[in-house]
Amino acid sequence: MTHEPSSSHPLRVARARQPLSGAIRVPGDKSISHRALMFAALARGETRITGLLEGEDVLRTATAMRALGAAPVRDEAGTWRVTGPGVGRLSEPEDVLDMGNSGTAARLLSGILASHGLTSVMSGDASLRKRPMKRVMDPLAATGAVFLAREGGRLPMAIQGRADPAPLDYCLPVASAQVKSAVLLAGLNAQGETRVEEPVATRDHTENMLRHFGAEVVVEKTPTGGRIIRLKGRPDLVARDIAVPGDPSSAAFPLVAALLVSGSDVQITGVGLNPLRTGLFTTLVEMGAALEITNIRTEGGEPVGDLRARASALHGVDVPAARAPSMIDEYPILAVAAAHATGPSRFRGVEELRVKESDRLSATVALLENNGVRTTVEGDDLIVHGTGGDIPGGGQVQTHMDHRLAMSATVLGLVAAQQVEIDDTGFIDTSFPGYLALMNSIGAGFWI
Ligand SMILES: O=C(O)C1=C[C@@H](OP(=O)(O)O)[C@@H](O)[C@H](O)C1
Ligand SMILES: C=C(OP(=O)(O)O)C(=O)O
Numbered sequence: 001m002t003h004e005p006s007s008s009h010p011l012r013v014a015r016a017r018q019p020l021s022g023a024i025r026v027p028g029d030k031s032i033s034h035r036a037l038m039f040a041a042l043a044r045g046e047t048r049i050t051g052l053l054e055g056e057d058v059l060r061t062a063t064a065m066r067a068l069g070a071a072p073v074r075d076e077a078g079t080w081r082v083t084g085p086g087v088g089r090l091s092e093p094e095d096v097l098d099m100g101n102s103g104t105a106a107r108l109l110s111g112i113l114a115s116h117g118l119t120s121v122m123s124g125d126a127s128l129r130k131r132p133m134k135r136v137m138d139p140l141a142a143t144g145a146v147f148l149a150r151e152g153g154r155l156p157m158a159i160q161g162r163a164d165p166a167p168l169d170y171c172l173p174v175a176s177a178q179v180k181s182a183v184l185l186a187g188l189n190a191q192g193e194t195r196v197e198e199p200v201a202t203r204d205h206t207e208n209m210l211r212h213f214g215a216e217v218v219v220e221k222t223p224t225g226g227r228i229i230r231l232k233g234r235p236d237l238v239a240r241d242i243a244v245p246g247d248p249s250s251a252a253f254p255l256v257a258a259l260l261v262s263g264s265d266v267q268i269t270g271v272g273l274n275p276l277r278t279g280l281f282t283t284l285v286e287m288g289a290a291l292e293i294t295n296i297r298t299e300g301g302e303p304v305g306d307l308r309a310r311a312s313a314l315h316g317v318d319v320p321a322a323r324a325p326s327m328i329d330e331y332p333i334l335a336v337a338a339a340h341a342t343g344p345s346r347f348r349g350v351e352e353l354r355v356k357e358s359d360r361l362s363a364t365v366a367l368l369e370n371n372g373v374r375t376t377v378e379g380d381d382l383i384v385h386g387t388g389g390d391i392p393g394g395g396q397v398q399t400h401m402d403h404r405l406a407m408s409a410t411v412l413g414l415v416a417a418q419q420v421e422i423d424d425t426g427f428i429d430t431s432f433p434g435y436l437a438l439m440n441s442i443g444a445g446f447w448i
Contacts, residue, residue, distance in 0.1 A: 008424035011436075013413025013446060015393075019263030019311065022442040026251045028053035028078060028244035029272050030431050031177070032302070034061045034104050035209050036242045038112065040082035041070030041090070042188060043213050045239030049080045052244055056430045057102035064109055067093040078244075087237060088163065088189045092118035096156065099124040101357060101401060101430045103131055107178035108206075110136045110159065111185030114145035117163025123156040127357045127401035133157055136182040139170045143186050167192040167233055174352065175325045177202035180229070184210065190233040199226045202325040203276045208301050213237040225322060243300035245272035249329045250432045251307060252280050253407045254439060256333050258309040259289050260340045260415045265310045266442055269295075273303040279319075279327030280334060281307075287314040287341055314341035316386050321349025328352055331382070332408040335364045338384035339373040339391055340415055351380040357427075358400030367409055370395030371416055394418030403427040407435060414444060 033053040038061065040047035052058065054077065062072045065082070069091035072082045085091070090112070097120060099106040106124055110133070113120045123129065134153030141147060143165035149157035167190035168183050180196050184206050187194025201221075207229055210217045215235035220228045251271045258266035273296060284291055290312045296305040314337055319327075324347075327334070331353055338345035353360035361382060365375045372392030374385040393416020397409040406425045413420035428435045436448045 007426060009426040011410070011422045011425045011446065011448070013410050013420045013422065015416060016261045016414040016443070017445055018443050019265070020254070020258050020261050020442045020444065021265050023267040023269060024254060024438055024442060025270050026246045026254070026268060027055065027432060027434070029247040030055060030057060030249065031104060031203060031205050032244045032272070033058040034108060035181070035205055036244060037061045037065050037072060037082060038108060038185070039209050039213050039237065040239065041065040041068065041084045042087045042112070043084045043237035043239045044086045046081055046083045047239040048241045049082065050078060050243050052078050052080050053247065053431070054078065055433050056100055057105060060098065060100040060102050061105045061109070064097045064099065064105065067095070067097060084239065087234065088116065090116050090118065093120050097122045099128060101125050101127055101427060103128065103356070104178055106133065106155065107136045108181050108185060110140060111182030113159045114140040114143050114161050115165040115186040115189040116161045119158065119160050121156055121158045125401065129155045132355055135174060135176060135179050139168055139179065139183050140186055142166060142168055143190065165190045167194045169195045171197040172199065175200040175202050177206070177325070181206040184229065184231055187231045187233055188215070188235065188237070192233050194231045194233060196229045197226065199224070200322060200325055201225060201227050201276055203274065205274070212240055212242070212301050245299055245302050245304045246270045247431070248272050248277045248280070252330050252333045253411055253432070253435070254442065255291070255307060255309045256337045257411045257414055257439065257444065259284065259291070259312050259314065259337065260411065262311050266308070268307045270304055271307055273305045276326050279323045280330035283317055283319055283323070283327065283334060284337065287317045287337065288312055289314060316341050316343035316345040318345070319347045324349055324352065329404055332360055332364045332367070332404050333411060335368060335382065335384050336408050336412045338386055339368050339412070340389055341386040342388040343386050345384045345386060347382045349380050350382055356402065358402040358405060360402065360405065363398070363400055363402060363405050367397050367405060367412065370397065371412060371420060391416040392418060393420050396421045397423065399424050399427065401427050403430045403432065407432065410436070410439070410446065
């Protein structure tokens, strides 16, 4: 069942009474987990996935792949086996595909559905039904697939896919790994070369996984920091095991909590360090964070390492727009760090925050303002006026069905003078099941 606000889980968070300490692991990477299930379904043979994130978003993808004729089987926590029908061989789903809260699942799956000769209908929860799908419908329509969506390109959406999709040549108008991935996934069943150009590099898990399963992918860096990706169509994708690293976007929450709660010392092991995901770590170090990254190794084709964060007096920072794709999901928690820091911080070019699970720009502003922290929005920039460790708190937080807002609010509560009241923490399960308990294991003292 999709978690809806009617079954909300409110939480009141009080200031931490002790330093946070200990060594933890965070759940598997959400982006890689969605892709692992999808690629396994498109490959010949049985793929074994370890470390799969069993959050609600990824379970939606597993259910959708089952409806399309793949057979994902859960052997034990995080360990799954998927037998793929293979590219071009998926079967027509009998019912609506419900993608819950997950933009990644909906957008990536659109690429697969457009390039198979079947008709499908996709929907999602109240948050996902508000999010723009035109960004994938527009490029994917050039395959010959037909899309029918609600006003403004919103779900529910019907897709009449093509068994012989035309290969695409597309330049991304927005920095979006989801759109890039939808185009590449559609290219798998197209004869000839699919080409995607991105003006700014975005997370490249799709490209890495395509190669992992045996596709020919050529990536060229452009002089201005972008990339051109070429995929040879109709590759023979062959099942290969996948080890999913810990999610850096999830690690962000205990990490920032450790930096802010006085006296803390926390280690987070096995965290993915793909350079297109680590903008937050770079930014925190610029703010003066005592953040060490050690034991860097490669696991399943992705760099992985261990993090150690110790409480630090942070100062304000100016985050360039070009860094946004490498930390796009981390702005709400970075805003909490900036609220605690000394001096102002400016996050440049964060317009994409407006189309996430909530309008994260407005919701982040409300999170801080309702708790006594001043903010300014100038065009597409967010400015947070740091309090120098003096966050009043005492506010109510509306999370708008957004897991990252909810987790950011819990961290704010740990360092605010007055309790912070959060309307619903239930959506945390979309990306970080067990978050509150894991935080309690290092001393957060959440009342759950
Ligand atoms: O490709 C992915 O796995 C993701 C890409 C990002 O979205 P956009 O592509 O919309 O930037 C990110 O916000 C999302 O959490 C996961
Ligand atoms: C934006 C996010 O996810 P999605 O787009 O998959 O809903 C997120 O996890 O922060």
